Amino acid sequence: MNQLSRILLLTLPFIVPAPVVAQEAEDRSSLTVGIGVASIPTYEGSDDSRMIFGPQLRGTVKEHAFFTRGPMLFFDAIPNRDDSGIDFQLGPVVGVRLDRTSIKQINDRAIEALGKRDTAIEVGGYVGIGKTGIITSAYDNLSARVAVTKDVAGAHESYIVTPAIEYFTPLSIRSFAGIGVSADYVGKKFGRYYSDIDAAGSLASGLPVYARGGADAGFRRVNANLTGGYSLSGDIRRGWVIAGMVGYSRMLGRYADSPVVAIAGSKDQFIGAIGVGYTF
Template sequence: MHHRCRLSAAFAVAAICLAPSAFAQQEDRSSLTIGVGVAAAPSYEGSDDYRVLPIPQLRGKVKDFAFWTRGPGLYVDAIPNSDPDGVDFELGPVVNVRFDRSSRRNIKDDAVRLLGKRDIAVEVGGFVGIGKTGVITSAYDNLSARVAVTRDVAGAHGSYVITPAVEYMTPLSQTAFVGLGVSADYVGRKYGRYYYDVDPAGAAASGLPAYGGAGDGSGFKKVNFSLAGGKSLSGDLRHGWAIFAAASYSRILGDYAASPIVSVAGSRNQWIGAIGVGYTF
């Protein structure tokens, strides 16, 4: 299984696109996996209300150059994965679209809905990382670490997001795999101000207390732990149909957890669960 899937909180949903098979790393070929599923996720980041949403996903490999979607984000690895010793250096662009609180009808909490919707953010940047295949359990398991850095260019939060992540994947057989991941989000001052602060006008409209602590500086917003697995329906994860499931737990941290949209109207504990089906060509 190609290891470049992202197993983090938005990102348990990407498990439906976890790649064809670890054995595919030994082949010089192109592939395409298309997935679709459903996820139960918080109605906004920090919410304790949940909603069900569809999750289309896509990943592929062309001449050892990989691309994949991660929720509403697109990643392209510009360095080919062709090292015979299983070492993979990663470097490439990232484009992510953030829809958090961009639609009032998707916010279930009445007070947070009265704070008003947020503009859609378009976050553009890049990532760098390194992975190694054949580490612990077999010649096909993979351990990788990477950092993605993006900045909003659409004038929404107007800040940056830095996401370090460490992931481990191992095939259980030619028909099944499991993966684990841990990641964190470090955000800029404007991000905290835009999504977590409550100004006096917002406090008057919503009944929530005014709060300005999240916009005082940059910091780690949350840490995430995730688990994913998949099972082939055709006898080989490299080809045909497969089913996937994933779950993640995120903990909102520090001044962001102290925001009234979390501490009063929501919860610092965030869960995501997803199931889906994918087809590999």
């Protein structure tokens, strides 16, 4: 798998979201395999975009769910056996952060001159709770979770706390929609690694020296997305589905004030994706 495919694997939303899987409760197992294309910023904080493509999957095995959100892969160690629709979630998380790891994909001479960053492997855990059958029907789903991860590969060597809330609902037997909001709270070393510019970096890039990114831990950005899908097979629980997503992120505080964002990039980040998947 090439780097573009690996990035998409960790950034595209699942073709079939949580409420559709909830409708599979009787079967206890499901698998969705998909492929899609997305427009994403060339780096986090960039004002340019690029197109990427690659695979995606999600599923449930013996009442244990696995899924991706953003750059993270989650596994729920608590089996979902509660007929009341309440789903307690707890389990491991692993993610790969490829931000600025390839200079060729950045398309900005100043950022290129700062040099590439190492790949971060972020490992940790999450806790959450979800409820199926809460607002529009017996199959809609509202969930909240908090993930805590830390880089173990020696890149930024910091931690990330990611709270998130999501709501998904089937609109009919053939279509679904969803909305999600989340945020990233990062440690000092994270801001230092991705936001700060030392004297040598300033001389090479022409951007001013900046040392506030790693001054303290704080919220780096907030994210929101809308998801929708339509079954090509007549039933979103089985067969072919086409799905799309639009997302918006806002860089915050001293991370947004970094010349990497404020001068070379933009506080406003946009993502769009479309894909097709098959649910077994």
